[in-house]
Amino acid sequence: MTEPSTPAPSDFIRDIIDEGLRAGKHEGRVATRFPPEPNGYIHIGHAKSVCLNFGIALQYSGTCNLRLDDTDPAGESMEYVESIIHDVRWLGFDWGDRLFYASDYFEKLYAFAVELIKKGDAYVCDLNSDEVRELRGTFTEPGRESPYRNRSVEENLSLFERMRAGEFPDGSHTLRAKIDMASPNIVMRDPVLYRIKREPHYRTGDRWVIYPMYDFAHCLSDALEGITHSICTLEFENNRPLYDWIVEKLIAGNRPRQIEFARLNLSYTVLSKRRLIDLVRNRNVKGWDDPRMPTVTGMRRRGYTPEAIRNFCAQIGVAKNDNLIDVSLLEHCVREDLNEKAPRAMCILRPLKVIIDNYPEQQTEDFDCANHPQHPEMGTRKVSFSRELYIERDDFLEDPPKKYNRLGPGREVRLRNAYIIKFESMRKDEKTGEVTEIHCSYDPATRSAPPADGRKVQGVIHWVSAVHAVPAEVRLYDRLFTIEDPGSEEDFLSCLNPNSLETLSACLAEASLKDARPGAQYQFERLGYFCADPDSAAGRPVFNRVVPLRDSWAKIAGGLKKG
Ligand code: ATP
Ligand code: MG
Numbered sequence: 001m002t003e004p005s006t007p008a009p010s011d012f013i014r015d016i017i018d019e020g021l022r023a024g025k026h027e028g029r030v031a032t033r034f035p036p037e038p039n040g041y042i043h044i045g046h047a048k049s050v051c052l053n054f055g056i057a058l059q060y061s062g063t064c065n066l067r068l069d070d071t072d073p074a075g076e077s078m079e080y081v082e083s084i085i086h087d088v089r090w091l092g093f094d095w096g097d098r099l100f101y102a103s104d105y106f107e108k109l110y111a112f113a114v115e116l117i118k119k120g121d122a123y124v125c126d127l128n129s130d131e132v133r134e135l136r137g138t139f140t141e142p143g144r145e146s147p148y149r150n151r152s153v154e155e156n157l158s159l160f161e162r163m164r165a166g167e168f169p170d171g172s173h174t175l176r177a178k179i180d181m182a183s184p185n186i187v188m189r190d191p192v193l194y195r196i197k198r199e200p201h202y203r204t205g206d207r208w209v210i211y212p213m214y215d216f217a218h219c220l221s222d223a224l225e226g227i228t229h230s231i232c233t234l235e236f237e238n239n240r241p242l243y244d245w246i247v248e249k250l251i252a253g254n255r256p257r258q259i260e261f262a263r264l265n266l267s268y269t270v271l272s273k274r275r276l277i278d279l280v281r282n283r284n285v286k287g288w289d290d291p292r293m294p295t296v297t298g299m300r301r302r303g304y305t306p307e308a309i310r311n312f313c314a315q316i317g318v319a320k321n322d323n324l325i326d327v328s329l330l331e332h333c334v335r336e337d338l339n340e341k342a343p344r345a346m347c348i349l350r351p352l353k354v355i356i357d358n359y360p361e362q363q364t365e366d367f368d369c370a371n372h373p374q375h376p377e378m379g380t381r382k383v384s385f386s387r388e389l390y391i392e393r394d395d396f397l398e399d400p401p402k403k404y405n406r407l408g409p410g411r412e413v414r415l416r417n418a419y420i421i422k423f424e425s426m427r428k429d430e431k432t433g434e435v436t437e438i439h440c441s442y443d444p445a446t447r448s449a450p451p452a453d454g455r456k457v458q459g460v461i462h463w464v465s466a467v468h469a470v471p472a473e474v475r476l477y478d479r480l481f482t483i484e485d486p487g488s489e490e491d492f493l494s495c496l497n498p499n500s501l502e503t504l505s506a507c508l509a510e511a512s513l514k515d516a517r518p519g520a521q522y523q524f525e526r527l528g529y530f531c532a533d534p535d536s537a538a539g540r541p542v543f544n545r546v547v548p549l550r551d552s553w554a555k556i557a558g559g560l561k562k563g
Contacts, residue, residue, distance in 0.1 A: 011318045013052070013259050013448060017060065017229060020257065026228040030062030033227050034088065035069045035102075035218065038080035040273035041288040041295040042087050044309070044330070045264040051313035052261070053231055056094040065225055066095040071104045074199040081202075083288070087296035092306045102221045103203045109212045110164065110248050112220060113175055114193060118157045121249055122193060123149055124159035125176045132174070135181075135188055143181040143189040149342040164194055166209045170196050175210075181246065188245070189239045191215060218433050219243035223254045230256040232261040234322065235490075261318040267327045268479040268485045269294045284496055285480070290481045291533075292500050293543045302477070303521050303531025303546035324485060331547045338521055338529040338546065343371035343378055346416065347461040347524040347543070348508040349474055351390035353437040353466065357424060359387040364465070369449075370416045381512045388466035390508050391527075395461045398426070401469040406458035407438070413459040416525055418455050420446040464523040469508035473542040474530070476502040509541060516541045523549075 021028060032053040036042055043262075057064035068089060070076050087101070116122035125132070125148045137143035140560040151159075162174050175194035183189055200206045219242075222230045230243075237260045247255045265271060270279075271294060279285050279293070288295050291302035299309065312333040316325050364386045373379040391407070400408035407413045413420045421440040429436050445452050480500045486492045513522070516532035524530050528548040535542045 005398065009055075009314050009317055012320065012459060013231060013245070013261060013318055014056065014059070014231075015255070016259055021060075022463070022545070023256070028415070029226075029228050030057065030060035030446050031226055031228045032057050032231060033067050033100075033222065033225065035064035035067045035221070036084050036085075037069045037072070038084060039072075039075040039299055041083050041269050041275055042078060043273075043296065044266060044269075044312075045271040045294075047091060047136065047296060047309050047389060048264045048313050048316070048318075050088055050091055050093060051164065052274065052318060054088075054095075054230075055314075056229070056428060062228075063098060064093070064095060065098040065227070066224070067100040067102060067221060069214070069218060069221070070101055070201070070203065071106075071212050071214060073197065073199040073211065073543065077202050083297060083526070087300075088221060089399075090300060090306055091296065092310060093173075098225075100221070100225060101203060102217050105217070105221055105224060106204060106208060106212070108224065109217055110210075111159065111221060111425075113212070113388055114249060116155065116177065116193075117160060117175075118153055118177070118259075120153060120178065120251065122156070122175055122177050124156050124163065124194050125174050125175075126172065127150070128171055132135055132176075132192065135184075135508055137181070138187060139186070142187075143180050146176070149178060149190070158401050160194075163194070163210050164199075168196055170198055177246070179242075184237055185241060187215075187242050199545055206497065212435075215239055215242055216246060219246050219256075220250065222256045224252065225246045227256045230258040232258060232260055234260045234320075235263075235390075236260060236377075246365075248339065260320075262320060262322045262370065263357065264316065265322065265324045265487065266294065267324055267484045268481045268486070269327055270481070272487065273488070277490060278493065279480075282493065284493065288454070291475070292477050300519075301531075302544050303338075303519075303529060304334050305341070305521075307339050308334040309422065311337065327479070331551060335529065335547050335549075335551075339345045339521065340375075342521045342523045342529055343381075344369075344525055345381075345510055345522045345543065346383065346464055347472060347474070347507060347513065347530070348390045348462070348464050348469070349391055349504050349527065350393040351506065351508050352393040352396055353461070354389045354391050354421070355437060355439050356387050356389070356442045357439050358441045363387065363390075364467070369394065369418050372536045378554045383417060383510050384465045384468040386465045386467055389415070389463045390466055390469060391415075391461055391463045396435065405418065405460070406461055411459075412455075412457045413461055414446070414457050416460050416462045420451060462527075464508050464510050468511045471540055472507040472509040472510055473540070474507045474545065475533070475542070476503045476504065476545045478502075497534055500551065507543075509543075513541055514539055516543070521546060 034050050034053045054064045075504045087519040125146045135144045174192045179188045181189045194210050197449050198209050240258045289297040289301045312330045364384050366382040368380040369383045395406040414420050421442045426438040427436050478500050480498045481495045483495045486495045517553045518532050518534040521531045529546040530543040531546050533542040533544050
């Protein structure tokens with residue numbers, strides 16, 4: 001297993017594990033698993049579970065299985081399996097040879113069901129799903145027993161076999177556990193274990209027309225794999241007695257300890273596969289890997305790093321109560337990581353032409369620029385300078401306020417890594433009045449040196465040389481939703497942010513970015529962190545803005561580790 005560098009946190013789950021180890025439980029073993037259903041791409045919530053399960057295995061020198069919990073053919077596919085495998089590995093975790101599929105246990109699970117019937121603990125029920133629900137009762141009222149509850153073992157065995165053989169239509173029969181229709185826990189009121197469903201499965205094809213219910217398959221899969229700690233989210237708390245009941249009946253002695261924790265909710269984000277699927281199907285986003293998606297594949301394309309995601313998961317920790325984590329914390333972790341790793345470069349998003357009147361027409365100079373101000377080991381690159389440059393349109397104001405440290409009439413500014421230039425004149429479009437180019441003079445003595453006369457020049461702006469620059473497209477992202485908790489809205493699509501993507505197609509990047517490799521991250525000076533997108537074409541890179549340099553939403557203050 002690789003060793004992600006994130007420090008091991010301590011939390012109530014680890015306390016439980018420590019306590020168990022001290023008491024000599026599970027022969028001192030720690031075995032966890034990450035059990036996704038391959039019916040969608042995994043998202044940042046799943047990443048929390050991945051970091052937790054694999055992180056615990058690493059910390060306790062245990063094992064963590066990757067198990068595809070693929071017992072419901074609807075919506076499951078190999079595409080999703082492959083994406084999950086890729087994403088978990090990308091997050092930095094390794095399951096060795098412990099990749100499992102619940103569908104590989106179908107035959108075993110069937111045998112377990114037969115065993116339950118033989119013990120008198122399960123029966124075939126002819127009620128349809130509405131009738132089952134009708135008799136189930138409510139929180140305040142006990143349920144009523146199915147008229148089929150007291151069939152003989154022989155009859156049940158034969159009916160169950162005929163269910164498997166495809167003799168009955170979908171939904172007409174189920175296999176149910178015989179537990180207690182009066183239990184205060186509704187989950188225990190004779191839950192359905194098997195149903196008839198004629199739907200081909202992406203791995204077992206049409207071999208089966210009956211499929212085990214999640215509750216039956218999940219706990220037995222854990223027990224079959226010798227999982228010691230079944231870590232899951234809070235909504236499974238009520239199912240725990242059922243899991244214990246099933247495992248006690250069938251594989252006693254192999255009972256995993258289930259521990260529930262609060263799922264991750266992230267502000268301005270939806271984290272439910274169903275809703276993410278809606279976004280993809282409705283084309284509200286370009287696909288699962290749209291950089292605005294909270295999926296691992298989307299975050300990767302956006303330019304987030306596995307280290308940043310792992311760090312985020314470590315910082316939020318695990319809790320017993322539901323909460324909403326500020327998405328700014330995730331962005332903060334990304335920024336912190338990229339600040340260390342991303343080489344610097346210059347790119348102009350909204351170009352404004354600058355002509356240096358006193359710079360020789362044909363001359364160019366190459367400046368050696370540090371790739372990282374604090375990390376000389378990251379080397380330097382050549383950035384060319386010439387008479388015609390582009391600067392950021394908003395780095396010039398015709399009538400600037402006093403505190404404006406950039407270019408304006410009568411002002412001087414330093415060009416990053418180069419000279420100090422002084423405003424001389426400007427040209428405007430006659431019709432619109434828009435400034436189309438500005439003319440400046442440069443001070444040759446100030447190449448990477450302060451002015452000899454000691455005058456103060458405060459502002460530093462970035463630039464590119466017109467003849468050397470590379471045309472680029474830059475995609476700026478904002479939050480996908482306009483409200484903090486879109487997941488709680490019935491019509492969450494009505495809260496989509498219409499301005500979540502802004503495409504700037506006339507950007508100019510320094511020449512070193514010409515063949516930026518998709519996935520490569522940079523800090524564009526003064527603008528933020530950017531990541532080359534796979535849409536990049538030869539000579540025309542496309543960049544996604546990962547995060548701006550500072551948190552423009554700036555409401556993070558509390559809850560942040562001081563760094
Ligand atoms: P979703 O709610 O997005 O549809 P799910 O729970 O149906 O997800 P699974 O594939 O069953 O998705 O999840 C695999 C594992 O990931 C489970 O153990 C589940 O508890 C965990 N998980 C899913 N969503 C979150 C979340 N938001 N926070 C933490 N863990 C999560
Ligand atoms: Mg689930």
